[in-house]
Amino acid sequence: MILDTAAEFDVRAYLRPEMMPHFLCPGCGHGIALRALLWAIHDLKIDKDRLAVVSGIGCAGRLSAYIDANTFHVTHGRSLAYATGLALARPDLHVVVITGDGDCLAIGGNHLIHACRRNLKLTCLMLNNEVYGMTGGQVSPTTSKSMLTTTTPLGNQEPHFDACALASAAGAGFVGREVTHHVPKLKELIKAGLEHPGFAFVEVLSDCTEIFGRKNDMGSSPEMIMRQTSKIRPSAYSNTVDTPFRPNNLPTGILTKNDRPEYGAAYRRATAERAGAS
């Protein structure tokens, strides 16, 4: 039963009350993703003192400030690189990265592919809302075809990145995707990512209602959530919501899982062996 801790989980125990009210727009999916992350942390009984959250720039990047942990809000796109240094220097910490689609795939794309390849134990949560929300709604590497943004006034003609396929191809030990519509499933996926011994990449399909949704006339927040994928639309909504705005049937759940050696442990083992040999 994946809902079994829902009753006991109090998100406030993991938040910083002094940072409330938060600055997310009404209907933004990022709050749902944050709740799912904290729920997963609760389920795994991760000590807040040993939890380090590193985030980049953008709406997703601001989430670290709300978490009652050791939090680092760093530079645009570089959160995985900061987290790599932190996790290598402090293997006793549980390091989580929160990033967005622009932060992770555009300016931070090089760091992502090498973090996947290196397979250092980190959990990377990429909140994909298909747009640069904080800067006012520009096109991102995951914006779907034909969508309107402030920099694609004629509709986006660039193909979008499939972030999970990219992460898998680059060698990530754990890759998964979930939608904010399914909070318990999202929580379970993040939990599996947190438990994975190597690099875990979790893409969360989140919605930017106020900027991206409004620009594309996608309806209210619940309507946008219902349009996250065609698979998850309840029949009750089939008459009120048009086709999914994202590419049809993006696979969700755990998409890649392997037991490639975790980098930090491999490095420390090689070091110990060398010390033993000399």
Place this chain on the structure above:
Amino acid sequence: MNAVDTALTGKGAVKLVSGNHACALGAVDAGCRFFAGYPITPSSEIAERLSRRLPEVGGVFVQMEDEIASMAAVIGASMGGVKAMTATSGPGFSLKQENLGYAAGAEIPCVIVNVMRGGPSTGMPTRPSQADVMQARWGSHGDYPIIVLAPASVAEIYSETIRAFDLAEQCRTPVVLLYDQVIAQLSETVALSGAARQSATRSWASGPRGDYKPYGGGDIPAMARPGDGYRVHTTGLTHSESGFPTQNPEAVTRNLSRLLTKLERHRDLIDSWETHGCDDADVVVVAIGISARAARRAVETCRSQGLKVGLFRPITLWPFPETALREAAAGARAVLVPEMNNGQLRLEVERVLGGTTVEGLHLFSGEAIAPADIAACAAALAREAS
């Protein structure tokens, strides 16, 4: 480190090493236990040395995907409480500026080595230069303080690397070690005495969590180590004493005022310079790095001709030792600044000395400035002055 290295790292051991090797030795002796870097000429030997040595002392070496990432990883490691450094050269130093600004603003100790080479752009990778004097001070956006040390010999690279780590910890700031390709790859003898000394340690938060303010409580606030129970927020946004982002004009001004003046209030720790024959000098030569060594020879040449020429050599380049220079040049009629760029150090000397005649001897051909050329310029100025 090979057997010969190990045998010679005892107290007071004297060793013939290159500048870059001395830097690696100094880093380990200073307590550096994390290095992240990216290959670039002419600094790669530092990374190569430390990739072997750090694991032997319980440290970590990682070659990152680019210069930006290596600077970020260094800051990440330091935020975790480990003394960390990176090394690069001109174009790589440009790429590091983004995160270097973060370290300055969030006050994260770290050491960045920049072995200068000719520029602009890719320039002359294997040729010496001193063209990053200003980039080292002003390379990242916004107002921020930074310490830049400019050693002039292999022995000084060793001792200044150690001092760089100490200052980074004591002042909670990034420290740049700036030197040129000549001394980076020159081999000289060094007395390896640093391992026996007590290195500076960071001031860590202690006491009740509720009383702790990440950016409050003095010029240089204590840092909270992850795992110690403080659970603080670190950000590149302007922040208040609490560490959380703020755009409140008063809070922003209060924190930035402290940040921008903190090094000035610790000049006694930071300032370092050397003078030769400035007391009676008609002409004072101001130079750093290999140019200062050529200038030293030029001063001797001039003195042997009866000309009153002295040398002022900043060892701490930034913050610039302005009071010391004003004193050294108080009686001088003219100042000469020989440097391997188009006049960067000269600009600062002009600013500090206002009114005094400041001449430059600028060479950006990828060659070091010869002592004879400095001597000829200094002698001409001295004859005009007398």
